[in-house]
Amino acid sequence: MAINWFPGHMVKTKREIKENLKLVDAVIEIRDARIPKASANPDIDALCKDKPRVIILNKSDLTDTASTRKWIDYLSNENVKTIALNSLKGDGIRSIKPALDELLKEKHERQRRKGLVKIITRVMVVGIPNVGKSTFINKMAKNNIAKTGDRPGVTKSKQWIKTSIGIELMDTPGVLWPKFEDEDVALNLAFTGAIKDEIMDIEELALKLVERLQVHYPENLKTRYKIENLGETPLETLDLIAKKRGCIVSGGEINYNRIAVILLDEFRGGKIGNITLEIPD
Missing domain, CATH: 1.10.1580.10 (Conserved Hypothetical Protein Ylqf; Chain: A; domain 2)
Structure with missing residues (x-):
């Protein structure tokens, strides 16, 4: 079952992510907890490799809990924190700031030594289509600033979102990659709705x-x-x-x-x- 889908705006988004990384302290990558491997865009992995990162396993309420725990252990390391989340209800949302603070501890300490009292953490939110990025941002901001939809590709343009907890979020449209060489990956993306049903x-x-x-x-x-x-x-x-x-x-x-x-x-x-x-x- 051959599946290829790479709309033109995704080429632009990839370029913008690369250009804007210098503006942020860390990256929050949203993945679908049902398919943590398939929903990890390897391009994003390569682009963000030098930035502290929080991986959000979103829609974790739909998953087998034991498998989600295995993924958290598997994906986490000294530069990556992994958190299970249900963005719709906000379960797990309070873990975001402590995770970012831990990853950026040394940087924040340097800023305090320079006399900075109010530290704002600027974060880029990335992920493939339909993993719940906009829902996550809305929950963080406690309002409906980001557009949401149940189909991939609703979020079109970059925007900064302020929160009440000292975190500013840069939103980016969902990005897939041009060719799926692994059929299981392609199918998993299609099963969960990351690829439009109209082309399937x-x-x-x-x-x-x-x-x-x-x-x-x-x-x-x-x-x-x-x-x-x-x-x-x-x-x-x-x-x-x-x-x-x-x-x-x-x-x-x-x-x-x-x-x-x-x-x-x-x-x-x-x-x-x-x-x-x-x-x-």
């Missing part, structure tokens, strides 16, 4: 999702769709789900487009249960 074969995508869940989270499928036994193949399981949801057209044929939309929507909304699609290597 969503029927094939839904079938691929069933194939994945049937192996790793079979009980979630059984419980959500009230199926006693899954099919021997992903297609048979998808047919069972479709029949349970009444996605049948005249003549008893399956309406695959309709069940694909339902399945993907329910997965993305966490209705199939707490699921993590990747674990650390």
Whole structure:
């Protein structure tokens, strides 16, 4: 399943990130906690490697908690703090400032020795589309300054956002990279909505999702769709789900487009249960 998507504005955004890094003290990278590997843009990793960084595993309320803990341990080091977050409710938001203060401890001490009393930490917020950057910024700022949407590509331009805790945030549009060489990475991005459904074969995508869940989270499928036994193949399981949801057209044929939309929507909304699609290597 070949997936390529690299809108022109993303080339511009990559250039702007590189140019604006000198203006900030640290970087906050937002990732999707369900796919911490796939939602890590390697271009961002390369661009920001010399900056202290906080990695936010957003939408952690939708994940398998044990897997999220493994990712926190795996991604953290002396220059990187990793935090699980639910931006919608604000769970974990109070950990952001202490994490930044710890990363910037030496710099802040130098500033105090020079007589600076009020220290403002300037941070660039980066991430791929649809990981919840705008929701995170709105929660930090406690208002709706940044535009939000449930589709990738809503945030278009750079803007500075002030908070009440001495942190100023530079927003950037979501950036993907031009070619996905790993099919699992591409599929995980598509499953979670980081790639627009409009350019996808969503029927094939839904079938691929069933194939994945049937192996790793079979009980979630059984419980959500009230199926006693899954099919021997992903297609048979998808047919069972479709029949349970009444996605049948005249003549008893399956309406695959309709069940694909339902399945993907329910997965993305966490209705199939707490699921993590990747674990650390």
